[in-house]
Amino acid sequence: MxxxxxxxxxxxxxxxxxxxxxxxxxxxxxxxxxxxxxxxxxxxxxxxxxxxxxxxxxxxxxxxGGGPEVTVGPDGTVVTDAFHFTHRPLTGDGSLTARVTGLRSADGRDIEPWAKAGLMVKRSLDPGAPYAAVMTTPEHGVRMQWNFTHDTAGDGGGTAAWLRLTRSGDRLTGYESGDGRTWHRITEVRLDGLPRTVQVGLFVATPAHQVLRRSFGGTTEVFGGGSVTAAFDGPALRGTSTGAGWTSTDVGGPVPNGPTPADAEPGRTRVSATGTHTLTGRGDVAPDESLGxxxxxxxxxxxxxxxxxxxxxxxxxxxxxxxxxxxxxxxxxxxxxxxxxxxxxxxxxxxxxxxxxxxxxxxxxxxxxxxxxxxxxxxxxxxxxxxxxxxxxxxxxxxxxxxxxxxxxxxxxxxxxxxxxxxxxxxxxxxxxxxxxxxxxxxxxxxxxxxxxxxxxxxxxxxxxxxxxxxxxxxxxxxxxxxxxxxxxxxxxxxxxxxxxxxxxxxxxx
Known part of the structure; x- marks a missing residue:
């Protein structure tokens, strides 16, 4: 085939x-x-x-449009700069030391995680002026912050801590201590253009309370006022101060979704017989993220x-x-x-x-x-x-x-x-x-x-x-x-x- x-x-x-x-x-x-x-x-x-x-x-x-005037920080960032400040002028180099205790909400609400109490050196009392601060917070431990946008964490935690802030020229250094004897350096920062005389002191601030509600119908944010209290044991200032004593000031600046400085409850400072300063205030010292x-x-x-x-x-x-x-x-x-x-x-x-x-x-x-x-x-x-x-x-x-x-x-x-x-x-x-x-x-x-x-x-x-x-x-x-x-x-x-x-x-x- x-x-x-x-x-x-x-x-x-x-x-x-x-x-x-x-x-x-x-x-x-x-x-x-x-x-x-x-x-x-x-x-x-x-x-x-x-x-x-x-x-x-x-x-x-x-x-x-139609809102309050904004506050601008040293680098051009829109910021919130409103807090209660007990301060004195400091001419030349020096340091401020204090023990911060009793950080709590003053209005009976839960304290905000970024409420803060600490020590600050500020170029002037004008909102937005350059500053450096060392502080304690309820949930984020000890921090050093400067010029609103910068933040460095310390080694310790908790709300009771000894704090120290020193000035040497235009260099500011923050320290923390658990006992007031052994000090740990947090960081050193430079604030260019600091005048010879600056304001140094104790401060408290807290962001406003926020309640968020979300549904398919939309989102609502409810902002409520808030205030915080902290005690500063034996604040010790070393250096030349031309002031006769401590002065209390509410540094004013627009607070996002909060009361205007004119409508806000003023802060206060009480001084005990032992020299403990108890500060109560509101506001915040931080970048403003409420804008679009x-x-x-x-x-x-x-x-x-x-x-x-x-x-x-x-x-x-x-x-x-x-x-x-x-x-x-x-x-x-x-x-x-x-x-x-x-x-x-x-x-x-x-x-x-x-x-x-x-x-x-x-x-x-x-x-x-x-x-x-x-x-x-x-x-x-x-x-x-x-x-x-x-x-x-x-x-x-x-x-x-x-x-x-x-x-x-x-x-x-x-x-x-x-x-x-x-x-x-x-x-x-x-x-x-x-x-x-x-x-x-x-x-x-x-x-x-x-x-x-x-x-x-x-x-x-x-x-x-x-x-x-x-x-x-x-x-x-x-x-x-x-x-x-x-x-x-x-x-x-x-x-x-x-x-x-x-x-x-x-x-x-x-």
Whole structure:
């Protein structure tokens, strides 16, 4: 019996020149696919336009004004500088030593974790003037703080401690002791431009009580007054003092969500027969984090632009599966991981190239509108596009949009359907943002740490200081992670999805 031999299949040979049949040629082929499908460049253009327009509309709907005058610290930061101060002038070098006891709430409420009582050297009694202070707090131990934004922890804890603050020229050094004999240096700081005569003394302050209520209907914060009391045993001042004795002053400055200096209950100082000074007062000495974030307000359109990037990234691969063209692609290039790499690079490049000018334009136009609506110095910095918070937010927002498209591309490879891939990425990136506005704050913070929505932290322009107790509300533009840390969560999701997509491509048919 004669059998007809089966003809052998001729392996695929690329007609391209060898230098173009490799990865550069594959990149060109994927770029050609992108630009020749008219819908994809159109989606990209619409995404950029929507990002700019929505950001402009969001800025137009925000306004600031009618509040009290702000206090500005030595470095230009808006600060709270309101406290009860029992002080004397100190000329030249010297030191102040005292034992702080009995730190407690004076109004019967729970004491605030960052209530403080201690020793201070201040350039003058003007709110916002440079200072250095060593203090004890109820839950954060002994601290040395200076010029509002700087904070260093001591070695000890508790509310009873001997404290010492020394001056040598423009250098201030804080010390702590458990027994008044053995002293431990906390840190030394330099306050440039200190005059020869400064004010040195005892102080108390406490932030206002806050009660937070959150529900799907909205968020409310209730602020109540608060005052704190502490006793200072045997304050000993060494050095030249031109004053006849101690003077008590309520250093005045606007307190966020608190009474004005004129309406606030005045502080008081009582001196016992043994020389113990008992101070009662309110207010705070810290950065003011109650204002808005005009940098984050400039990128409200990015949230909507994400939806277009999700669709673009998913369709760039799922449309080939739907029409069966992916088989042709894999026949022309048998290395499927190289195909995935080429698609990823093309999507990354085109989305970032379009997103970067869109976010830059969004910031520039939105900042102009916000300044018109009251977000002006001194309460808010006049940021240019090249200032660090603005530049980071502009570039980071463009990277966010690009990474979302890459994540959608990888999920599209895994699911092979447009609807499924788009829905999955929207649930991962967009839904956590919406839920975070209504969930209890701890749950909202965990959600914004563990999901790709953490990447929106890159838009934060306000510095949140650890020595300030505040409710970090997502709806106010505050995120629990640092800006670059949040963006790295999205990058990790995109990278993991790409690895799974490459593994899946190698293990199943097209």
């Amino acid at each position: 004669t059998t007809t031999p089966t003809p052998s299949r001729t392996p695929y040979r690329s007609a391209l020149h060898p230098t173009r049949a490799g990865f550069p040629g594959l990149l060109r082929a994927e770029w050609t696919k992108f630009r020749t499908v008219r819908a994809w460049p159109l989606v990209l253009a619409v995404a950029a336009a929507v990002t700019v327009v929505i950001s402009q509309l969001g800025a137009a709907g925000s306004s600031f 974030d005009p940098v984050q307000m400039s990128f409200q359109g990015v949230f909507v632009g994400v939806l277009f990037m999700v669709a673009l990234g998913a369709l760039f691969v799922t449309s080939e599966y739907k029409r069966g063209l992916i088989r042709t692609t894999f026949t022309a290039t048998p290395s499927r991981t190289r195909v995935l790499a080429a698609k990823t690079l093309v999507v990354t490049a085109v989305t970032f190239a379009v997103s970067l000018p869109a976010t830059a334009l969004s910031f520039t136009l939105a900042q102009s509108r916000l300044r018109t609506n009251g977000y002006r110095p001194p309460a808010f910095p006049d940021l240019s596009l090249l200032d660090t918070p603005a530049l980071r937010a502009v570039v980071g927002s463009a990277a966010l949009l690009s990474l979302v498209a890459v994540l959608a591309l990888a999920v599209g490879v895994l699911l092979r359907t447009s609807a499924g891939a788009i829905a999955a990425v929207v649930v991962l990136v967009v839904l956590p943002q919406i839920l975070a506005f209504a969930l209890p704050l701890p749950a909202a913070h965990w959600l914004l740490r563990l999901t790709p929505a953490a990447a929106f932290a890159i838009q934060q322009g306000v510095t949140y200081y650890p020595q300030v107790e505040h409710n970090c509300l997502p709806e106010s533009g505050c995120y629990p992670m640092t800006p670059w840390g949040g963006l790295s969560v999205l990058a990790a999701y995109a990278g993991l999805a790409l690895l799974l997509a490459a593994w899946r491509l190698r293990g199943r048919d097209a």
